Amino acid sequence: MVARGIHRLPVPTELAVGKVNAYLVEGDPLTLIDTGPPTTSALRALEQGLRQHGYALDDVELIVVTHQHADHVGLLGPVVERSGATVAALSTLAPYLGDILRARDDDLAVFEALMVRHGVPRAIAHRSLSAWRTRGARSQDVEVDRPFQPDSVVDVAGRSFRALHVPGHSPSDTLLYDQAGGVAFAGDHLLGGISSNALMCRQPDRPWDGNRPRPLLAYRESLRRTRALELRLLLTGHGEPVTDHRVLIDARLRAHETRARQVLAQLDHRPRTAHAVAQDLFGSRAGEQPLLTLSAVLGHADLLIETGHAEEVVIDGVAHLRTVGRG
DSSP states (O other), rough: OOTTTEEEEEEEEETTOOOEEEEEOSSSEEEEEEEOOSSSSHHHHHHHHHHTOOOHHHHHHEEEEEOOOOHHHTHHHHHHHOOOEEEEEGGGHHHHHHTTHHHHHHHHHHHHHHHHTTTOOOHHHHHHHHHHHHHTTTOOOOOOOOOOOOTTTTEOOOOOOOOEOOOOSSSSOOOEEEEETTTTETSSSOOHHOOOOOOOOOTTSSSSSSSSHHHEEEHHHHOOOOOOOHHHHHHSSSSBBBOOHHHHHHHHHHHHHHHHHHHHHTTSSSBBBBHHHHHHHTHHHHHHHHHHHHHHHHHHHHHHHHHTEEEEEETTTTTEEETOOOO
């Protein structure tokens, strides 16, 4: 038990980050926070975790979603089919979960377009998304029965949690905050062991408008809002709970500024594509995980653009970064 009436249920994933945490919250209604990815091994682990605390999948009455990523929502369909549980999620996430295969296809098209625009060869961009395509194909459409608005109160097992919209890692990141208990479910908004990626992604409730997302700027603002909360325990989507959220957030914000300076150094005297910068900063990972490394470079470049140190220009149809006032 990680907190009163709350149990962490680690579930395996196929991702480098390792296991994802679902949370069982005892009370009325019996609640799960997230479910895990859409794999047989994850479903078995979730069932085993419930059994260890005296429950079966059929007993689950409510599932609350922290964000849209497949390692957190992939088992929604099977769990709802077995249990008949009600699903609660941020209102903007409802259309995404209700037509999830099409939504994931739309995401992939945006990812590929952004990668090519910023210097990733099309063949590499296409190949790098194959695993995303495979994982996404296993998901099932799920109706959100209880869509909630940002800052509304969500009843979780008889306890009142305020749903704070904290975009950055994804556009739908939701932090569920029990002010009375000083406990929050954070999803991947803040992790103790690793930094959360601020992944370039379209808004889940509408088509892409063609503009490049700037998630790191949104993420930093979300982190500052989270820092102001009175928390004793942050229950994260991966790894162990966080007990010093302000110290951790301060470290994450400083790390962003350090990385921005590293990006700036790569732009000295010449315009460069974000992919070229990623190759220098991340080596072979830039070819193996171009979306993640590109998101990192462009996110930190946005800090430089915001402070007037850099700009984004288009050369021969490809976006480049350059220091301000230099060719």
